[in-house]
Amino acid sequence: MSQPSLNQIVGWFQSLQSRICSALELLDGAGHFTEDKWDRKEGGGGISRVIQADQIEKGGVMFSHIHGNLPESIAKGLEMEGGGFDATGVSIVLHPANPWVPIIHMNVRYFETDKGTWWFGGGIDVTPHYIIEEDAHNFHLQLKAVCDKFDQEIYVQYKTWADDYFYNIHRKETRGIGGIFFDRLNDDAGYSKEECWQFVRDVGDSFITCYTNLFKQNINKTYTERHVQWRNIRRSRYVEFNLVYDRGTRFGLQTDGRIESILMSMPPQAEWKYDYHPLEGSDEAQTLLGLVKGKDWINGTEV
Amino acid sequence: MSQPSLNQIVGWFQSLQSRICSALELLDGAGHFTEDKWDRKEGGGGISRVIQADQIEKGGVMFSHIHGNLPESIAKGLEMEGGGFDATGVSIVLHPANPWVPIIHMNVRYFETDKGTWWFGGGIDVTPHYIIEEDAHNFHLQLKAVCDKFDQEIYVQYKTWADDYFYNIHRKETRGIGGIFFDRLNDDAGYSKEECWQFVRDVGDSFITCYTNLFKQNINKTYTERHVQWRNIRRSRYVEFNLVYDRGTRFGLQTDGRIESILMSMPPQAEWKYDYHPLEGSDEAQTLLGLVKGKDWINGTEV
Numbered sequence: 001m002s003q004p005s006l007n008q009i010v011g012w013f014q015s016l017q018s019r020i021c022s023a024l025e026l027l028d029g030a031g032h033f034t035e036d037k038w039d040r041k042e043g044g045g046g047i048s049r050v051i052q053a054d055q056i057e058k059g060g061v062m063f064s065h066i067h068g069n070l071p072e073s074i075a076k077g078l079e080m081e082g083g084g085f086d087a088t089g090v091s092i093v094l095h096p097a098n099p100w101v102p103i104i105h106m107n108v109r110y111f112e113t114d115k116g117t118w119w120f121g122g123g124i125d126v127t128p129h130y131i132i133e134e135d136a137h138n139f140h141l142q143l144k145a146v147c148d149k150f151d152q153e154i155y156v157q158y159k160t161w162a163d164d165y166f167y168n169i170h171r172k173e174t175r176g177i178g179g180i181f182f183d184r185l186n187d188d189a190g191y192s193k194e195e196c197w198q199f200v201r202d203v204g205d206s207f208i209t210c211y212t213n214l215f216k217q218n219i220n221k222t223y224t225e226r227h228v229q230w231r232n233i234r235r236s237r238y239v240e241f242n243l244v245y246d247r248g249t250r251f252g253l254q255t256d257g258r259i260e261s262i263l264m265s266m267p268p269q270a271e272w273k274y275d276y277h278p279l280e281g282s283d284e285a286q287t288l289l290g291l292v293k294g295k296d297w298i299n300g301t302e303v
Numbered sequence: 304m305s306q307p308s309l310n311q312i313v314g315w316f317q318s319l320q321s322r323i324c325s326a327l328e329l330l331d332g333a334g335h336f337t338e339d340k341w342d343r344k345e346g347g348g349g350i351s352r353v354i355q356a357d358q359i360e361k362g363g364v365m366f367s368h369i370h371g372n373l374p375e376s377i378a379k380g381l382e383m384e385g386g387g388f389d390a391t392g393v394s395i396v397l398h399p400a401n402p403w404v405p406i407i408h409m410n411v412r413y414f415e416t417d418k419g420t421w422w423f424g425g426g427i428d429v430t431p432h433y434i435i436e437e438d439a440h441n442f443h444l445q446l447k448a449v450c451d452k453f454d455q456e457i458y459v460q461y462k463t464w465a466d467d468y469f470y471n472i473h474r475k476e477t478r479g480i481g482g483i484f485f486d487r488l489n490d491d492a493g494y495s496k497e498e499c500w501q502f503v504r505d506v507g508d509s510f511i512t513c514y515t516n517l518f519k520q521n522i523n524k525t526y527t528e529r530h531v532q533w534r535n536i537r538r539s540r541y542v543e544f545n546l547v548y549d550r551g552t553r554f555g556l557q558t559d560g561r562i563e564s565i566l567m568s569m570p571p572q573a574e575w576k577y578d579y580h581p582l583e584g585s586d587e588a589q590t591l592l593g594l595v596k597g598k599d600w601i602n603g604t605e606v
Contacts (some may be wrong), residue, residue, distance in 0.1 A: 011330045036578065043352065058577065170565075172554040223566065239573075240566075243546035244556060246504065253473040253486060262473075262541075266575035270542075272355045273571070275339065275563040 004197045009110050010065050010088045014047070016032040016108070016204045017063040017090050021049050023208045027215055028055045038174045039259050043068035044086075052268070053103075056108030056220065058093035060264035070113065071255070084114035089122070090204065091248070093265040094211070100218035102135070102176065103127035103238060104211050105265070107248070108204045112114050117293035119201045120194070121183040124207060124212065125162050127238060129231040130283055131290040133300065135214055136177045140297040142213075143180050146206050151191070158182045162294040167175070168241050173291040175241045232271035239270050309389055312413050313368050314394045317350070319411070319507045323395065324352050326511045330360045330518055334344040346371035351564045353569070358404075358522065362397035362479050363567035364443075369549055370575045373416065374558070387417035392425070393507065394551070397514070397570040402534035403521035405431035405438070405479065405539060407514050408568070410551075411507045413489040420443045422497070424501045427510060428465050429517065430479030430535040430541060434593040436603065438517055439480045443600040445516075446483050449509050453502040453550050454494070461485045466596040471544050476594040532586050535574035 004012075021033045031053020039045040046064030053059075065088040075082040089109030096103070117157055140159070147155035158180035166175035180203070185196050242249045242265050252262035257303035278284030307315075337503030338363045342348040356362075359481020368391040378385040392412030398408070411425035429442055443462070446481045451459035460485035469478035483506070488499050545568050555565035581587030 044530050052577060060577070115572060127390075170559075236569070239542060243543060244553075250547075256473075259473050260578040263575065264577060266539070268576070269572055269574045270539075271572045272361075272566065272569035274355060274363070274567060 003193050006086055006088075008111060009197070012201065013065075013088055013090050013110075013204075014063050014286070015295050017047065017049065017061050020090075020092065020207060021051075021061050022055060022287050023212070024061070027212060028053045030054055031056055032163065033061070036240060036260075036262070040066050040068075040258075042066075043067075044259065046258070048258070048264065050264065055097055055215075057097040058268040059260070061093065062261050062264060064089060064091075064261075074255075080113070080117060081115060085111065086113075087111045091265075092207065095235065095267045096219075098104075098219055098221065099129040099223050099227040100132075100221040101215055102126045103235075104207075104214065105268075106204075106207045107202050110200070116218065119184040119186040121185060122161055122177060122200060122203055123158065123181035124210060125166055125179030125181065126210075127174060127234070129227075129234045131287045132218070133297075135217055136297040137179070137288075139179070139210055139221060139302065142206060142210055144204045144298060146199075146202045147180065149202060150195065154182075155180070160294075166241065167245075167293065168237055169245070170258050171237060171240070173237065173288070174194065174293055175238065175291075177290065177295070177297060212248065230278070231270065232267075233273060233276060234271055234287075235267035236270035238265075238267055240267070282301065306496050309413075309415060312500070313391050315504065316368075316391055316413075317366050318352065320364050321350065323393075323511060324354075324364050325381050326515070327354065327359060327364070327397070328434040329358045330515060333357055334359055336364070339563075341564070343369050343371075345369075346518075347447075349561070349564065349568065350559070352441055353567065355572060358400055358518075360398050360400040361571040363395065363438065363564070365394045365564050365567060367394075367564075376425075377558070380481065383420060384418060385417070389416075390414045395510065398538065399518070399522075399568045400548075401522055401524065402530040403435075403524040403587065404428045404518055404600055405521075406570075407510075407517065409507075410511045410521065411503050413503070422487040422489040423499050423602050425503060425506055426461065426465060426482060426484035426527075427506060427513060428469055428479060428482030428484065429513075429520060430537070431590070432537045434480060434590045435521070436600075439593075439600040440603070441516060442480070442482070442513055445509060445513055447601060449502075449505045450483065452505060453498065457485075458483070463546070463597075467523065469544065471549075471571060472548070474540060474543070476540065477596055478594075480593065480598070532574065533581070535570075535572055536576060536579060538570035538592075539573035539575050541568075541570055545569070 025032055031051045033049040033051045036048045049061045051059045067086040070085045072082055072083045092106040094104050101222060104126050106124045110120050146154040147158060159178060162178040162181035163174060165181045166178055246283035247260055271275035329337055332495045334354045336352040336354045339351045345368035354362045368388040372387045373388045375385055395409040397407050407429050409427045413423050415421035447458040450461060462481060465481040465484035466477060468484045469481055471478060490496060553566055
């Protein structure tokens, strides 16, 4: 395989968006994605696809490819020179209606400059309203298989990165059961560009299987008002993470990005109750106990 | 009148909390405040009073008085030397159930160091789900009267400060119809400490009248599902402001403050709809048109 060109990467991301939207429409069974194309004044743009349906209550599958000159402030933050850049990627957040189905987030992205710098980034992570050990086990096993194909060492590394990143410091809670997270993946680490690109495609391709499994395992479970309330409380923690810590969200808000695409990750509703504590021993309390860093979801013991 | 001592200020703030809670219970007619006392490891603590009732769906009236040694990082941010400090104040956020009644926020605070530095800060501002020009007019008129007693110049100054501060940059929307906001008020500006303290007490004392008026004007208005949905969308903008920009909130989250007291300002629920635009000419659209900086609510023309 030859080194992937920017065009090939952009094209693949765009087709990934289409494939994922089709798969999700099939999964939902009734809802359809609407599409908004947007342009960025300084160069490039994106396609935001959004579903607001019965099963997938609110979901976004966003593709973008932007380019132009790297703003001074951002170049500084990235510890690099200014100049021309291209950034492209696919971002997904799905908020299902059924509290037994988890929230999922996926992102794959590529960045390059006209000075020859390039890197990939991305990851998949899951935020269950109710942690189901078997689902968590299977999800992490799938991610480990994707990672192992690339490098036997990196699952633990990228899993730890996700634990550290998706963390509500002020709650001392992980956002969910984590997954994998990586950034600035390039040939500095000894991989070829082809190898990195194959890994990123494998991550992107694994999304449909991961989510289909989580969805089908749980979508027929019944739930009551109590489960909905707890789902909404968990959603509020998702809001807190994204608005307080998430780098992509904060970057977008600070740089006058397309607000509706950036805040697509917000849940359809969220609830804040004062000083809420679930009953000891309840499913809700059990879930809270699982929202800690360093859990080994594959072997079921602390890492 | 002699110069107020720290003890007098603390005592007055604590009694303000009690008076406001009593007035709000009377206004709500059914709900009662619960009370949580908390201690801060490094010194001091607070009393969080919370109401979750039918009319005032979620409200907090928080008193705190903390002291200790100023953390290096905070001293730096305040451009001052480290050392001992006291900080005390009352903070209020009320989320009413009826969409015609606005959200209100009030804060009065005092800070001093053992090196003789001191200042007051505070303000009152209102976030209507539906802007009612007459209410906005009366509210600002009340604030102007409070300001005029202190200094004829400062209403415009503190009103502009509120417009600039309570602003969702990413939405290009003010949080509401503003009010007044001030910080670091001390004798540098030529006022005596007694004068500043009198002004801060007048702000604190004006809260009950301001909110009682806004509440009574609107509490008997009927509303439908549509109004509730719009209220929840406006509440989501409140969440965005507080988590993304509010200095007090972000400071609290970053310094391991008491989370439940800091996030008391969060609404009971919030909704995010993708790319939602109210119907042209509707009450909702009319409200959006009013969420701009520099409106002269007293005279009804742009400042």
